Amino acid sequence: MLLRAEMEQKDQLTHCYAGPEDVACDVCTGRKRKADKSCLVCLVSYCEKHLQPHYGSPSFKNHKLVNPSKNLQENICSRHDEVMKIFCRTDQQSICYLCTMDEHKGHETVPAAAEMDEKQKKLQESRQQIHQRIQDQEKDVKLLQREVEAINVSADKAVEDSEKIFTELIRLLQERSSDVKQQIRSQQETEVSRVKDVQEKLQQEITELKRKDAELEQFSHTEDHTQFLLNYPSLPALSESTGSSSIIVRPLRHFKDITEAVSELRDKLQDVLRDSWTNIPGPVSSRVGVYLDHRAESRPDSLSLYLLALDF
Structure with a gap:
């Protein structure tokens, strides 16, 4: 220890x-x-x-x-080897008391301590101004930070809302696409059934005509003129034919009309999207969050515009 x-x-x-x-x-x-x-x-x-x-x-x-x-x-006068306790305001330098009787004679002089006290006061005033400036700018930094946060929140909300709107739009387009497909297939079935009905009637007539033709052919080979002339009036008469003159071949215009309607819908959507896009606000210089909120409340509902375009 x-x-x-x-x-x-x-x-x-x-x-x-x-x-x-x-x-x-x-x-x-x-x-x-x-x-x-x-x-x-x-x-x-x-x-x-x-x-x-x-x-x-x-x-x-x-x-x-x-x-x-x-x-x-450095506090010693190099000329007189005395402590420099005086400040010459005229030349803005520290001097000793002998300098006041020599090259600084008639100059405005004060005790160095008094000059230091005055300059300390000015220094403190400058520091106070600096501190006030720092406080003001720190407030501005906080305001800008809040604005950045507001921008991010608003942008995230806009992305979320836009995704919901486009998802709804895609769903509506898919539904309308399914409706159009169903409409085409239904019309296809109706038209095919109509044509097949006519086709079946014609086929039946053809079969009947072939049967009659066979009978007539057999009758035409009768050699006994008495029998031929006796039976000729009893030959069956031809019924009215469902011939080409009675068949209405409808052009497939209705399918083309649907295609044109879908094309028109596409053009409407393109116009709506283009016009709506030009109304979307671009970069803003200040108070972005408030500005975007105001725009969101004042502009038309884009989904409503899309639904109008879908209503063809």
């Missing part, structure tokens, strides 16, 4: 000594300790031990202590 305490004490002492990057105490002899403060009046840096007189003696009451500085010599 004793050895450990000695080692800790030694480390503390080593930590107190100034290194190459530290400001050394100007009073210490031998190995110098780290400076705790620098005095702008004495132009000397003191460690904690040698700084005590500045705290205890009234003689040092007006001395200005600052954090340790290696640049204390």
Whole structure:
């Protein structure tokens, strides 16, 4: 335990000594300790031990202590080797009291401490303005962030609504396509049945005519003229034929009409989609969420336009 305490004490002492990057105490002899403060009046840096007189003696009451500085010599006038405690406002530089009697004679001068106090006030005013500007811009950043969130929400809602509308439109088109297909097949069945009925009647007539022709052919081979003339009046008369003159060949116009109606529907849809698309608002510069909401409430229901186009 004793050895450990000695080692800790030694480390503390080593930590107190100034290194190459530290400001050394100007009073210490031998190995110098780290400076705790620098005095702008004495132009000397003191460690904690040698700084005590500045705290205890009234003689040092007006001395200005600052954090340790290696640049204390910059406070000495290079011409008169005196501490520069005066500020020349005319030339905007620090000077010593001898300079006021020499090249700065007649210039506007004030104590350096007073000039520093005034400039500190201006500095604080500038900082307050900067802080106010920061607060204002942070508010703007938050507003813009909320606008970004509103844009994203509005865009997601628009995508969702558009998908629902197009899904409904596709469903309606599929239903109408099924109706048209059913209509064509129904009309096809009706027409085919009508034609087959006529075809069957004609086939029956053909069969009957062939039978009669066979009878007539057999009768025509009768050699006995008495029998031929006797039976000739009893030959069956031909019934009225369902011939070509009574058959109405209807052109397949009705199927073409349906195709043309579907083509017209396609053209209407293309026109509606094109016209509706030109009404969709493009990029907006500000308050996008509110703008899109207003447009959504004011523009016509696109699905209604599609349904009108479907009603052919």
